[in-house]
Amino acid sequence: MSAAGTVADDRTAPGALPGHTRITQQAISRVVTIVAAEEFGVPVTTVRTRLLDDAGRLHLQVALPVRAPSLLDLARDDGADGRRALIARSEQARVGIARRSSELTGAVVGRVDVDLTGIHRPVPGRLP
Numbered sequence: 001m002s003a004a005g006t007v008a009d010d011r012t013a014p015g016a017l018p019g020h021t022r023i024t025q026q027a028i029s030r031v032v033t034i035v036a037a038e039e040f041g042v043p044v045t046t047v048r049t050r051l052l053d054d055a056g057r058l059h060l061q062v063a064l065p066v067r068a069p070s071l072l073d074l075a076r077d078d079g080a081d082g083r084r085a086l087i088a089r090s091e092q093a094r095v096g097i098a099r100r101s102s103e104l105t106g107a108v109v110g111r112v113d114v115d116l117t118g119i120h121r122p123v124p125g126r127l128p
Helices: 025-040 071-076 080-105
Strands: 048-054 057-067 109-120
Touching (some): 025 057, 080 109
């Protein structure tokens, strides 16, 4: 699949140069990877993305670990609230991935699937 955006040629836009600008699949994939890492607060190196066609729209498949709460936070939680919070945070991040990826690449995102593959435990005092 190749996602492309085209700049208008000189017949339709005064002062524009003939030609086109293309955003490659690799570039879009990299943007999606970075956006997903930011949305979930995990290192970029832990995120895998795949781009598919969804009837002319972009179907994003993202696989990444989820940030784990501290053991102290888990001890304070009864478990159910933590699960609901994880689902709510993941859904919010999934929507954010779609919105920001579309804004940054100009691609129309039709679907985003997120697979949580494990747990990321950040080192205290270090950025994700």
